[in-house]
Amino acid sequence: MKRxxxxxxxxxxxxxxxxxxxxxxxxxxxxxxxxxxxxDAGNQGGLTEAERQKMMAIEKIQANRIYFAFDSNELxxxxxxxxxxxxxxxxxxxSLILVIxxxxxxxxxxxxxxxxxxxxxxxxxxxxxxxxxxxxxIQTISYGEERPMCxxxxxxxxxxxxxxxxxxx
Amino acid sequence: xxFALFFVLIQVLLLPMPARAGDVLTVDIYGPGQTxxxxxxxxxxxxxxxxxxxxxxxxAPATLQQYIQSNCAFLPFFSMVSGRDVVGGPLPGGxxxxxxxxQRFKLSRVDVLVTAAxxxxxxxxxxxxxxxxEVFSGRLIVGRGYxxxxxxxxxxxxxxxxxxxxxxxxxxxxxxRSNLAFVKRDGQRKQVFMSTAQGVGVQQLTNLNxxxxxxxxxxxxxxxxxxxxxxxxxxxxxWNRQTRExxxxxxxxxxxxxxxxTARGTIAxxxxxxxxxxxxxxxxxxxxxxxLEKSWAIDVSPDFDQAGDKMVFVSNxxxxxxIFMKNLTTGVVSRVSFDGxxxxxxxxxxxxxxxxxxxxxxxxxKLFLADLASGVERQLTFGxxxxxxxxxxxxxxxxxxxxxxxxRYQIYITTKHGDEPILIPTGPGxxxxxxxxxx
Numbered sequence: 001m002k003r004x005x006x007x008x009x010x011x012x013x014x015x016x017x018x019x020x021x022x023x024x025x026x027x028x029x030x031x032x033x034x035x036x037x038x039x040d041a042g043n044q045g046g047l048t049e050a051e052r053q054k055m056m057a058i059e060k061i062q063a064n065r066i067y068f069a070f071d072s073n074e075l076x077x078x079x080x081x082x083x084x085x086x087x088x089x090x091x092x093x094x095s096l097i098l099v100i101x102x103x104x105x106x107x108x109x110x111x112x113x114x115x116x117x118x119x120x121x122x123x124x125x126x127x128x129x130x131x132x133x134x135x136x137x138i139q140t141i142s143y144g145e146e147r148p149m150c151x152x153x154x155x156x157x158x159x160x161x162x163x164x165x166x167x168x169x
Numbered sequence: 170x171x172f173a174l175f176f177v178l179i180q181v182l183l184l185p186m187p188a189r190a191g192d193v194l195t196v197d198i199y200g201p202g203q204t205x206x207x208x209x210x211x212x213x214x215x216x217x218x219x220x221x222x223x224x225x226x227x228x229a230p231a232t233l234q235q236y237i238q239s240n241c242a243f244l245p246f247f248s249m250v251s252g253r254d255v256v257g258g259p260l261p262g263g264x265x266x267x268x269x270x271x272q273r274f275k276l277s278r279v280d281v282l283v284t285a286a287x288x289x290x291x292x293x294x295x296x297x298x299x300x301x302x303e304v305f306s307g308r309l310i311v312g313r314g315y316x317x318x319x320x321x322x323x324x325x326x327x328x329x330x331x332x333x334x335x336x337x338x339x340x341x342x343x344x345x346r347s348n349l350a351f352v353k354r355d356g357q358r359k360q361v362f363m364s365t366a367q368g369v370g371v372q373q374l375t376n377l378n379x380x381x382x383x384x385x386x387x388x389x390x391x392x393x394x395x396x397x398x399x400x401x402x403x404x405x406x407x408w409n410r411q412t413r414e415x416x417x418x419x420x421x422x423x424x425x426x427x428x429x430x431t432a433r434g435t436i437a438x439x440x441x442x443x444x445x446x447x448x449x450x451x452x453x454x455x456x457x458x459x460x461l462e463k464s465w466a467i468d469v470s471p472d473f474d475q476a477g478d479k480m481v482f483v484s485n486x487x488x489x490x491x492i493f494m495k496n497l498t499t500g501v502v503s504r505v506s507f508d509g510x511x512x513x514x515x516x517x518x519x520x521x522x523x524x525x526x527x528x529x530x531x532x533x534x535k536l537f538l539a540d541l542a543s544g545v546e547r548q549l550t551f552g553x554x555x556x557x558x559x560x561x562x563x564x565x566x567x568x569x570x571x572x573x574x575x576x577r578y579q580i581y582i583t584t585k586h587g588d589e590p591i592l593i594p595t596g597p598g599x600x601x602x603x604x605x606x607x608x
Binding site: 071107108109110111112114115116118119121122139140141142143146 | 380382383396398402403423424426427439441444445446467469470483485489490511513514527529532534557558601602
């Protein structure tokens with residue numbers, strides 16, 4: 001449910017950016033669209049408009065993970081698309097710092113997986129840097145196979161664990 | 170020195186009986202095949218005729234017998250014989266030649282007979298004399314005497330005696346003079362522990378709020394280095410055994426993987442300073458001394474032979490992870506593993522001749538052994554589960570590894586011959602990443 005909620009906010013924001021070209025024009029969006037935004041804002045009483053925009057950007061950046069094939073740090077087409085959206089948000093919010101976490105499934109051995117997790121995080125960082133985000137704003141950390149999302153021993157589960165997660169602040 | 174506080178060592182009690190060189194019982198643990206030796210640990214006896222073992226407190230004689238029995242069970246070239254199988258009963262008639270009736274044990278196919286003679290001592294458990302005889306010739310292989318003050322000293326007495334016995338038979342007794350460091354899961358955290366190589370005296374070394382990984386002992390057994398991961402990122406830790414102090418440092422780059430001691434006593438570690446994980450050698454102050462191996466790909470898990478000529482490591486420079494060996498004198502890198510698409514976690518034997526590593530087959534890791542001279546690779550472990558993180562013993566005979574063959578990860582040992590793995594008891598919870606060091 002939370003993911004759908006976040007997705008909705010992300011789609012909404014993309015729509016707003018396309019329609020208005022600037023996140024600050026939330027107040028001029030249609031009533032139906034602005035309702036969900038104002039609900040979020042309502043929970044964040046006392047925040048300035050800039051702070052609200054920053055919080056929304058953080059939420060959107062953290063919303064979508066990217067996934068990898070076994071023993072691979074190659075970015076899929078879908079991952080590139082997700083990263084492109086994150087790059088735009090990072091550029092629009094220059095005060096944000098991003099931490100990219102690289103993760104692996106349990107099948108590899110621990111040390112190699114720790115290196116592979118770093119390569120996965122680094123692949124996303126390099127893409128964002130090439131997309132115009134200042135590399136000094138992006139940190140990477142590899143968790144190898146230490147923090148699985150899913151603990152079952154099958155491909156459906158392993159494929160969820162081979163991922164990059166994004167933490168913005 | 171510690172041992173000297175507890176025990177008074179009385180050297181060999183009896184002179185060996187004369188035996189021709191060809192008659193001497195030996196085991197070549199490095200040979201192509203192994204001789205099985207039938208061993209009987211005889212029931213303990215009082216040293217004074219007519220005395221009773223009941224005078225020795227805390228059931229020490231039987232406890233020591235059990236420890237020796239357990240220790241011998243770790244040696245795959247020993248086949249333990251039950252006293253029930255001895256013609257005429259298990260009691261040897263005496264604890265020392267010439268009172269021992271070797272003929273009965275010879276008829277029961279016993280090769281080595283171990284006897285124990287106890288005498289109570291005020292203020293302690295007692296004095297014990299341990300002897301191992303070659304049954305065929307009646308030759309004394311090992312004779313030792315110990316004064317035992319407390320019950321916790323019994324496993325150490327057993328280990329000392331078994332080390333001497335193994336050394337007398339094989340030329341190497343380091344298995345009983347070595348320890349294992351390993352990582353145990355503690356909820357979301359992982360801590361470093363150590364015990365003897367037989368799993369005795371398990372103690373927790375760290376209590377850190379994060380994940381400890383890849384412990385490695387210095388060659389003198391005094392320092393332990395490992396990688397650490399928490400919310401703030403990766404760091405390198407060094408634990409001093411003498412002071413029990415922990416030194417923790419951030420390193421350049423975001424990642425610290427597989428720190429290990431080189432033959433020279435320096436630390437080699439994988440860092441990602443240049444955008445890819447490469448292997449560096451550190452100065453004593455943990456600054457970077459030099460690059461040991463660098464490529465566009467992942468280079469990780471270095472391990473060194475005792476002479477310091479060879480470094481094995483994992484690299485995916487050819488598309489998937491394989492084992493490579495770098496000649497540190499010439500700088501030439503050669504590929505070690507050719508079979509399969511996922512070979513990781515190598516450990517090179519102290520003599521630099523063999524490399525053991527994890528090979529992924531059908532989703533599970535098995536230990537494989539590569540002979541560097543011939544290039545032959547062969548499977549060393551079989552059965553269910555994954556076998557990972559192999560580590561050679563200092564004598565180059567045993568190999569410790571982590572396996573989930575029982576359903577959860579625990580530490581096992583096998584030998585370079587691929588003998589049936591034996592569980593090392595490390596207590597409740599999962600155990601990983603064994604690293605062999607000196608006791």
